[in-house]
Amino acid sequence: MPSVNLFSIHIITMLMSSFLMGFGLLISRYMKKKKWWLANHKRVGIAGAFLGGIGIAAMAVMIQLASGIHLRAVHSWFGLLALISFIVTPILGKLIFTSEGKERKARLRVIHRWSGRVTLLLMLAAIILGLFQAGILRI
Numbered sequence: 001m002p003s004v005n006l007f008s009i010h011i012i013t014m015l016m017s018s019f020l021m022g023f024g025l026l027i028s029r030y031m032k033k034k035k036w037w038l039a040n041h042k043r044v045g046i047a048g049a050f051l052g053g054i055g056i057a058a059m060a061v062m063i064q065l066a067s068g069i070h071l072r073a074v075h076s077w078f079g080l081l082a083l084i085s086f087i088v089t090p091i092l093g094k095l096i097f098t099s100e101g102k103e104r105k106a107r108l109r110v111i112h113r114w115s116g117r118v119t120l121l122l123m124l125a126a127i128i129l130g131l132f133q134a135g136i137l138r139i
Contacts, residue, residue, distance in 0.1 A: 081122050
């Protein structure tokens with residue numbers, strides 16, 4: 001029975017993570033005229049990454065308990081790439097404020113934006129592939 005709970009934790013946390021990451025993108029895109037946009041963009045993005053990490057960890061434990069064979073499905077590879085992106089994107093965002101030089105900051109800003117977009121696309125691909133893997137979607 002623990003695997004059902006871990007599977008539920010995976011689904012719920014990954015959906016919440018996707019929602020928060022998307023909301024973080026919307027904040028950065030449409031709320032820049034508000035004083036609070038950056039603080040909330042950071043909070044929402046980090047919360048989304050944290051929940052995504054919990055969701056991936058729950059599934060990793062479930063797989064370890066079931067078969068111990070990780071990364072055997074395309075869905076899991078997209079999940080791994082998303083996890084790496086969860087880590088890289090906020091680091092790039094932080095580097096914007098800690099780096100010296102206007103040109104370097106501008107380059108980092110562009111890379112951070114694209115990294116966030118790629119993160120969301122990886123998450124979307126992982127969700128769709130996961131729905132196929134779970135048998136919810138069929139070709």
